[in-house]
Amino acid sequence: MKEAADRFCRQDRTIGFVPTMGYLHEGHLRLVEEARRLADTVVVSIFVNPTQFGPDEDYEKYPRDPEKDRALARAAGTDILFMPHKDELYPANFQTYITQEHLPNHLCGLSRPVHFRGVMTIVAKLLNIVKPHYAVFGEKDYQQLVIVRQMAADLNFDTQIVGVPTVREADGLAMSSRNKYLSPDQRQSALSLSRALSRAKEMVENGETRSRAIIEKAAQAIASAPEAAIDYVRICDPESLEDVEAIDRPVRMALAVKIGNTRLIDNILLTPKRS
Ligand code: AMP
Numbered sequence: 001m002k003e004a005a006d007r008f009c010r011q012d013r014t015i016g017f018v019p020t021m022g023y024l025h026e027g028h029l030r031l032v033e034e035a036r037r038l039a040d041t042v043v044v045s046i047f048v049n050p051t052q053f054g055p056d057e058d059y060e061k062y063p064r065d066p067e068k069d070r071a072l073a074r075a076a077g078t079d080i081l082f083m084p085h086k087d088e089l090y091p092a093n094f095q096t097y098i099t100q101e102h103l104p105n106h107l108c109g110l111s112r113p114v115h116f117r118g119v120m121t122i123v124a125k126l127l128n129i130v131k132p133h134y135a136v137f138g139e140k141d142y143q144q145l146v147i148v149r150q151m152a153a154d155l156n157f158d159t160q161i162v163g164v165p166t167v168r169e170a171d172g173l174a175m176s177s178r179n180k181y182l183s184p185d186q187r188q189s190a191l192s193l194s195r196a197l198s199r200a201k202e203m204v205e206n207g208e209t210r211s212r213a214i215i216e217k218a219a220q221a222i223a224s225a226p227e228a229a230i231d232y233v234r235i236c237d238p239e240s241l242e243d244v245e246a247i248d249r250p251v252r253m254a255l256a257v258k259i260g261n262t263r264l265i266d267n268i269l270l271t272p273k274r275s
Contacts, residue, residue: 001043001080001082001084001129001130002129002131004080005043005129005130005131005132006131008040008041009131013039013040013041014038014039014040014041014133014134015039015040015041015042015043015130015131015132015133015134016034016035016036016038016039016041016042016043016132016133016134016135016136017035017042017043017044017045017126017127017130017132017134017135017136017159018031018032018035018042018043018044018045018135018136019044019045019047019122019123019126019135019137020044020045020046020047021046021047021048021049021062021177022046022047022048022063022064022065022066022069022177023062023063023064023065023069023177023180024046024068024069024072024073025167025175025176025177026167026175027138027140027166027167027174027175027176028044028072028138029072029076030138030164030167031136031137031138031164032044032073032076032077032078032136033076033077034136034162034164035134035136036076036077038133038134038136038162039132039133039134041079041080042077042078042079042080043078043079043080043081043082043130043132044073044078044080044081044082045081045082045083045084045126045130046066046069046073046081046082046083047082047083047084047086047089047122047126048062048064049118049119049122050086050090050118051090051097051114051117051118051121051122052114052115052116052117052118052119052122053115053118054112054113054114054115057112058178058181062177063177063178063180063181066083069081082129082130089122089125096121097117097118097120097121098117098120098121098124098151098155099117099120100116100120100147100150100151100154102240103116103143103146103147103150103240103241104116104117104143104147106143106234106236106241106242107143107232107234107236107241107254107256108143108231108256108265109143110232111231111232111256116143116144116147119144119147119148120147120148120151123135123148123151124151124155124157127152127157127159131158131159132159133158133159133160134159134160134162135148135152135159135160135161135162136162136163136164137161137162137163137164138163138164138166138167139163139164139165139166139267140166140167140174140175140176140265140266140267141265142252142254142267143241143254145161145163146238146239146241148161149161149163166266166267168194171191171194172191172194172195172198173187173190173191173193173194174193174194174264174265174266176264178262178263178264179264181260181261181262182259182260182262183260185226185227186227186259186260186262188225189225189226189227189228189259190257190259190262190264191225192221192222192224192225192228192257193222193255193257193264193265193266194266195221196217196218196219196221196222196233196255197218197253197255197266197267197268198268199217199218199221200214200217200218200253200268200270201268201270203217204247204270204271204272204273205273206273207273208247209246209247209248209272210245210246210247211235211243211244211245211246211247211251212245214235214247214253214270215233215234215235215253218233218253218255219233222255222257225259227259227260228257228258228259229257229258230255230256230257231255231256231257231258231263232254232255232256233253233254233255234253234254234255235247235251235252235253235254235270236251236252236253236254237251237252238250238251238252238269247270247272248272249272250269250270250271250272251269251270252267252268252269252270253267253268253270254266254267255267
């Protein structure tokens, strides 16, 4: 991969990079499309990164389908599909990790304490290997996007971090590899996430500016869905991820909910009505 990247560089060909954990869906393919639009060459990586999973999380059973992924990535116009082996990226004496002071201390970072350290470490490693001009990430994982952008700026990576809006199923559910875990009934309950966010957007469009009122409504709606257990529902500053009390500028509403054993996340931009 490093040799190929150097070759593209010598040919003055720009590289657009899409890091994924595989089990590709249309959300991933939208990122590939964006990378193609931006760059001459598209690299997609598939690597289920062990360091971003906590000890009680789903690393072992995370869905994998390399053959289908290969076909989908190729059909979407991927030039290089990079599928490194775990031991290549984490040899036995591996001991260096990236951490960040503030952004991981919010939202998902509170219930997944090692997650973003693992994410930053693997993204930094992949950026050093692929040396892309652009790296494309989904807004679906909004905190991850903000954290990676901060890391790339803080550590002077030569890569422009690009965000792409969330791709949803026809009924609103944000696409995710983990949706595969849901039974038909749980799939129905999972709709409470996107519905709560749409309702929040409507409230803001109708003039509501109090975060607390919006969060309460959303939490009630989600809590009444069968098998749903809320991790968090928050409205925060889109850059610092600090809670905001009044929606007087564009903000992010983000939530994480367990449906049975499956942890799902979603988020939306809330823009106040112009007075
Ligand atoms: P993952 O394979 O889940 O680690 O995701 C790889 C990349 O795809 C990340 O940048 C995600 O934010 C992005 N992604 C995942 N689901 C979606 C979606 N529904 N819409 C847009 N991007 C997504």
